[in-house]
Amino acid sequence: MLGEHLVLDREGFAAVLRALVETGHDLVGPTVRDGAIALDTLHGIDELPEGVGDEQAPGRYRLRQRDDLALFGYATSPHSWKRELLPPRVPLVQIRRGPHGLAIEAPPPPSRKVAFIGVRGCELAAIGVQDQVLRDGAYADADYRARREQVFVLAVHCSSPAGTCFCVSMGTGPRAGSGFDLGATEILDGEHRFVVEIGTPAGRAIIERVASRASTPADRAAAAAVTDSAATRMGRTMPAAGLRDVVMANLEHPRWQAVADRCLGCANCTMACPTCFCTSVEDTTDLSGDVATRARRWDSCFTDGFAYVHGGSVRPSLRARYRQWLTHKLATWHDQFGTSGCVGCGRCITWCPVGIDITEEVAAIRGDARTRNHDG
Amino acid sequence: MDDLEGVLKAHSFLAGLAPEHTAFLVSCAKNVRFRPGEFLMREGDREDTLYLIRQGTVTIEMPRLGGEPICLETIGPGDVLGVSLLTPRAAHLDCRAREAVVALALDNACMHRKMDEDPRLGYTISMRLLERTYERLARARLQHLDVYR
């Protein structure tokens, strides 16, 4: 039944992963690689980061050893599900030049069934944000839409927020909102178990294949306690009310220059951000020049050539480009899509080499605005 | 010319001027005609006349050695030529009638006398000249940018 909560033990969770494989899904989920949690192909429960935790701060990321066997005892990975749904490079169309003109061929849409394992609330919200941009507008990105249709979401409600998390401020966590097929809370108190909510018929079909037991009120209370506790341990806050208007009213605030003086324009934030969607189209040909490929690849508004007209950039200064990123993310995204572009995952803070913290930047601009309102 | 005052009033430069002021200026004004090719002003000449163009086109040109003059701008009905009424200076450009031109010529010396006598008139004329000059400057700068390149 949708909305029903079942309980799985560790073996039951492993069985769910196997059931997904048996029903033709590739598994993608968190695993330890190169000193970080990466989202990669999984083959089973043994590849999950058991007993691993993380420490995140502006410009800082470390894995640490937990003193338990939690499978999801860490926050966000440098990767986001954007890598699966909007891959860094996707061929769009191939054009073959021949004696009769151009033969234009689009590659077949991807038809791979994938199960995303361990999707967090902020990440699920980010997928929803990108759905609006890339799938639900007047023109849909065909590749994104095709990939999106084949995704099974096994969400995990967070237990261990990191120092840069602020999903509570953005209303996206620590509990994942609707949109998952199965939503699990990992409980380490007493028996290591998962309280799993059935979100969709597809989720039910999978969980019915494994042994589970019905949840008791105590189980559900324990699950709630995990996320309630996580909600009190946010690393940061960013009050979101009225943020759009405050940002748009401060387009010439001196803070933009101050942050630009620190910013390297490295574009890490845009690559790590799960909602950033900017891409470019790249043209390549084979050696004969007869076969041309157009491919969509990630791009970033931080690059100098991003907004180029008539031999010049529209935003030549780093200040303008930083402002563009943040005002889009927090303000004009509302005008375009009716929501914020930020889900409070904190990746941009963790992965900024100089530790720029958008919550701090926003507080500075807001704080000034509040002061000005008092004076004026 | 019979109704010089009427003709003065009708020109946009003096539009809305108080009737007593227009009447005051009449004695400085005369109606003039230029044949095609005739100069209203030449580079180096003392500018001693303010022209209010009524009909025809005047080219504003820079003469040069060994080549055709460079046309910078054309002015026509409603425009004003000789905005240096306020300071004595030599013309820095040629102004030539491209076709038959009819204009009101206002003698600078006479204008100065009138403006000294009636400071309000002086103020009004000065402000209007400034406005015309500013507009000319703004447009000249835009023209200089060569935006269609």
Add this chain to the structure above:
Amino acid sequence: MMPVVGPYVPRAMTIARATRELADVFTYSFDTPAGFAFRPGQFNMLYVHGIGEVAISISGDPAEPQRLVHTIRAVGTVTRALDHLGEGSVLGVRGPYGSAWPVEDAKGRDVMVIAGGLGLAPLRPAILQVLANRADYGRVTILYGARSPSELVFREELQRWRGRFDVRLEVIVDHASRDWFGPIGVVTKLLDGVPVEPDDAVFLCGPEIMMRFATRELEQRGVPRDAIWLSLERSMKCGVGLCGHCQLAGSFVCKDGPVYRLDRIAPYLQVREL
């Protein structure tokens, strides 16, 4: 019409006619017997094999959808590559995209079209549509400014418009020699000599500096911002609001523009480097 799979896949089209307008400006027209319907002001993404795509306004007659026309200046990589093509060459075409000049909505009003340089090309479809329905409009005035007499485009058409009794066409150039008998100066100078009313519907297209200057002079003459439309240009990669390049604050120029009513976009145009 060939079905299109996904918004990034172009259709192949063959250049049927190529005309040189100026040294660096050329017009290509394509036969589209099934009809390529578009609204004045819209653009296509034109693809040159192996080189890339560029957004180019459609410059043809909306009442003749069986012929698709583009007027292009060779100024960048793709447009220079386009310049090397000719009749019989095959391009990729995606579109039409973008917003349109409000030609229908302007019915019943006096219309003023102000074009600077190659800005006349995106305005041409609107002018043709207005003239094809002439009785639906009041006064029709076209003001066209170009760099010099040898850089006027659509010369024959200008003469045809000039020859009509129900249109006022004034042309001015920035530079000219003695054999030009028209006015010399910036295009806004032409505003001095024509009636300009607050009720006019004004369509404006040209270099951004020229459009800013023109809107200032129009406002000085009492034309409100909600009566002025202009066409903006921004870097475009996808043309359909998916790649993010063309954004101007909260607006995607490829979807919400390129034609904008001035009051809706003016606050953003005033912020440097936005």
